Amino acid sequence: MSIAYLNGEYLPLEEARISPLDRGFLFGDGIYEVIPYYNGKSVGLMPHINRMINGLSIIEIKNSHTADEWKTLLDDLIAKNSDLGENLGVYVHISRGTDTKRNHAYPENVEPTIFCFAFGIKSPEPADRTKVHQYSLISTEDLRWQRCHIKSTALLGNVIHYQEGHSSGNDEALLYNAKGELTEGSSCNAFIVKDGVISTPIQDNQILPGITRRIIIDSIKADGSLKLEERTVTMDEVRNADEVWVTSSSKEIAPVTKLDGKPVGNGEVGEIWEKAFNIYTAAKFDY
Structure with a gap:
């Protein structure tokens, strides 16, 4: 009980x-x-x-x-x-x-x-590219309010976007603003990888200051073996990325292998995800 x-x-x-x-x-x-x-x-x-x-x-x-x-x-x-x-x-x-x-x-x-x-809650996913759950997402314009940095209980905008993904048989919806720039997922933050470099949108009013996002950024920068940037990320970059991840307290670092019905990169979980997930896992209880 x-x-x-x-x-x-x-x-x-x-x-x-x-x-x-x-x-x-x-x-x-x-x-x-x-x-x-x-x-x-x-x-x-x-x-x-x-x-x-x-x-x-x-x-x-x-x-x-x-x-x-x-x-x-x-x-x-x-x-x-x-x-x-x-x-x-x-x-x-x-x-x-x-x-x-x-x-x-x-x-x-x-x-x-x-x-x-x-x-x-479920146990953490294994840090194994061959065994981790692979996510499938759609992308859609972000139609929520302009104060997404506040973790408000008024989540109807997020719920509607999440349902878009769910109704189409996907795990999530990846959101972008009117300029075609990546914001976040309907219930998560987002990262991409291209040529070994990890990128994630700058923290502003368009995205939630995710705790898992912050642990990932801090632990990867402290480790020093991977390069990570916080910057504006366009949807063209997302669609041409080698890897895409969505992150949250419940998902931790979830690898996305399909976006809008098309494979992300080679359609498999990437090596950078595995390295980043191991770095995050080693550090997460320190926060």
């Missing part, structure tokens, strides 16, 4: 109740995070927490916990759900809270709703 946390109380997930006047329900007015734990060890826990705290500040939701208090809360929740398996994810959802009416303006004197629950 999954144990959830709701506004200071641990309780069975099926007993958790939130008012329909909660602004998270009415407006998607909130911030969320999803954090993986493998055999009780978190990946990027403090970067996730700090991103969440920053997001709360940007949209002016009161945060009554320090980063260390958040860490203790989430570690405790994982411990209470150890019967769910060795590998768990924890979902954290903080809305502005429940008002007495529906009004677009931020209400005063309401307490945020804090909801967290744990769930089983």
Whole structure:
């Protein structure tokens, strides 16, 4: 039985109740995070927490916990759900809270709703080009809002794009802006490889500051054996890349071998993916 946390109380997930006047329900007015734990060890826990705290500040939701208090809360929740398996994810959802009416303006004197629950996740993919799951994607113009750097619970734009990929029998949708420049996936960040050089879009308001993305960039630069650039990436470059990856806390580094029905590179998982995945795997529990 999954144990959830709701506004200071641990309780069975099926007993958790939130008012329909909660602004998270009415407006998607909130911030969320999803954090993986493998055999009780978190990946990027403090970067996730700090991103969440920053997001709360940007949209002016009161945060009554320090980063260390958040860490203790989430570690405790994982411990209470150890019967769910060795590998768990924890979902954290903080809305502005429940008002007495529906009004677009931020209400005063309401307490945020804090909801967290744990769930089983799959084991990490093997760092083996012959065994890893290969992803198939479509590409489509990015029609979401212009504040994608905020990890908002208002995910309808992402959901619609993700469904485009799902409905066409693919794993994801890769997005590009009106200039034909790569932004990210509907639920992930994106990288390409050409002639041994790894490239990923610059962090701006068009993409989420992904924690896995940051661990990949930092660990590869620290290792020094691969070249990585943060820069503008065009869709022409994506379509002519030797490798394409999508990255997230749940996917880690997922190799894409088909885009819009055509093979990426030679249609096989690349050597650079394998090297990068090994570097990331060695470093991920350090964050």
